[in-house]
Amino acid sequence: MGQGSLWTIWKIAECDFRLTWKERSVILWIFIMPIAFMFFFGFSSGGSGDSTPTAKLTVENQDGGFLSYELLEALTKESISLVDSLSEGENPVRTIIIPPDFTRAVLSRQRVTLVLRKEEGASQEASEAVSTAIFRSLMRVVSGLVELEAEALEQRKPGFAVRDNAISGSLWEMVRGEGGALDSIHVRLDSLQAREPLVTVSSAMAGRDRKTPSGFQGSVPGSLVMFVLMTMVFSGLSLTLERVNGILRRLGMSPASEGEVILGKLLGRMGVAVIQIAVLLLVGKFLFHISLGSSPFALVLLMIAFAFCTGAFSILFGSLFKNPEHMEGIAIITTLIMAALGGCWWPIEVVGRPFQILALVFPTGWTMNGLHKLISFGLGTTAILPHAAVLAAFGLGFILVGARRLKWTL
């Protein structure tokens, strides 16, 4: 390819690039809407807070005995938000109802039922977390009680014994009528509960950057990938318009070769995509305070591969249709399908294995996966080389088919 040829490609690309930005409304689609989506989806899924939102649990304590307070104290050690009283106009999301006589029934070893009431609209996942928290808190209280019972057995206290694998009596019977005995159980249980745990769990994230893709950390890459794809798919529409209006035919009569025209068109589109990606990443970094990983070079490489792939897809898309009006709906549907199945709408981890594999059929899936490697794991260039290569291969395939179809028109 000679210098003249490069110059021709550059001029065609520059012309397309300028024409795109001449239309002021593109600012809305290229920048404003993606940012709105980033904000909306990010805000709805936790915003910028690093901490996971905690599930709310309202307490309805009908007991008044010390064991219910021990249970509530144990619940405060869990990652849930306990609500003692609701402010005016506030509705409970889920409520734990501790029945009257809870303390007496448990100390008497009588069956007792706690109720967890979920209101309409309560998140299923948060309710599961609350159930687990209650289970663990009960375990803490009950194991303390069993220790107390074991101590009572050791001390052969009257009113409580194990005979022939059966328990006779209970802590309640043991202390009944004995002034202050219930208080001493309370104090002893408190001291047991206050001990440092023997088994602890230390949690850490793998990788270097350790950013979970939730809130803005999830919505920025997802919206970026979807809207860059949308911009490129819709720029295919302008290519169709050029075909319909005969502009491409006229261009074909110029000294520019078909290859130069197609490469120029591709380069112009890539330029638009690169500007869009750069602005959206900067917005993500400085407005939504997301991490972009620790390897700027790897990020640039992946994003250029994505820009090439989507730019080539734009050429292919523009070569497939004859009526621009028919393309709008198809363009939207194509973008929606590729974005949804590629993992831009929801974390790909929550879908079944077949859909996780299906995600890799689309360039969106590879881009999202590569972004996770860079942003979540803080990995470098080596980790995303396969992603960049696959995106380049996708792009090459798209441009070859697109060029073949456009040749006929030219």
Added chain:
Amino acid sequence: MRQVILIVMKDLRRRLRSPVAVVSMMFIPIVITLVIGLVFGRSGQVELPRIRVLLVDKDNGVFSHFIRQGMQQERLSEMIDLVEVEEDEGRSMMEKGEASALIEIPESFTADLLDEKPVQLSLTKNPSETFLPIIVEEVVETAALMLDSGVRIFADPIGRVQSMFEGESWPSGNDVTGLLDNSRDRFVLVGGYLTDSLVVLKTEDATAQIEEEGSTQSFDIFAFVLPGSLLIGLLFISQIALRDIVREREYGTLPRLLTAPLEVGHVIAGKTLSAFVITAVSCILLVIIARFGFGITLGNPLALVVHLVATIFMCTGVLTLLYGFIRSDRAADAALPVVILTMCLLGGSMVPYEQMGAALQEAGKFSPVFWAVDGLKRIFIEGAGLRDISLHLGILYGLAVLTVVPGTLLLRRRVKRGG
């Protein structure tokens, strides 16, 4: 009136000759509903894939076996795919994101616990996953607490066993009997809670009561998703249908049409009515697909019809008003989808309203889309009747009138001025 009907008939014939633009917009709700239904299943209960968990067991003692076996017991084994690995291999796999979590059990874990020394399990989570590592963390935390409780309860017999083995002489028969009695008593004490379930947690669902009354069915993701996506489709179809006014003005068809014995009002009314009819026909087709394609129970027929008419009326009205402010076809193409998508975003078409957070939920009530989507969901999911959605209907019909009247007046003025 005859002229208006003639304009409507002409527009319908034109749309029938070239239906691709409208039909492709009809596919938007169908595709969104289908994709979400396929991915998450009809019941909407996300069937999580098996969670890959790596285990590095440097202890290989009784208590590390307890953790391993706990994760392989019936219910957890369906959920967790436990893979034992060497430390380096496990860390390298985690760095590549090949598992959701890595559990490391330290050396002398069992021995330290038997001595009642504090021990720590290490959990490394996959940072690119949001939910699965949290599930593993909950499981490990619970296993740690069970071990902690077990060791505390059986601390005494464990201590006795240790001192027996550490002693220089063989333990006496009385020692062994005492130990066995002590252990058995503690098993009996714990057994009461384990086998007799002395403390039970019962979960009550407020929505279950409604279900028992037979007014609704089990959760159907199609019925949950379709109302939102339907509104996106209907608003875009209304936009396409009303685009004719701007285009015909630009192409000069409208001024030519007005040389005929026609009033501007007739033309605008005809165009608005044809947009209403095109949106209504599309809506009917989509509801038929919802019923027979997605198997959605449509609920109270009267409430559904009245609500859909209100929704279509609102869509046409809002778009008529917006076109009243639009000067060119290019401006319409650029601005209107943005307005439509913003209304849909706020109105709960894209993110379920319940997940939007209090501030966005309040903002969402200012979007007409919210009242349309929420009303439809109530009809589809709760089997709501006219009375239940009276507020929705009032707002939708009110909005429709408040937008269609000034909208047609603005368009009329613009056409008269030739702008």
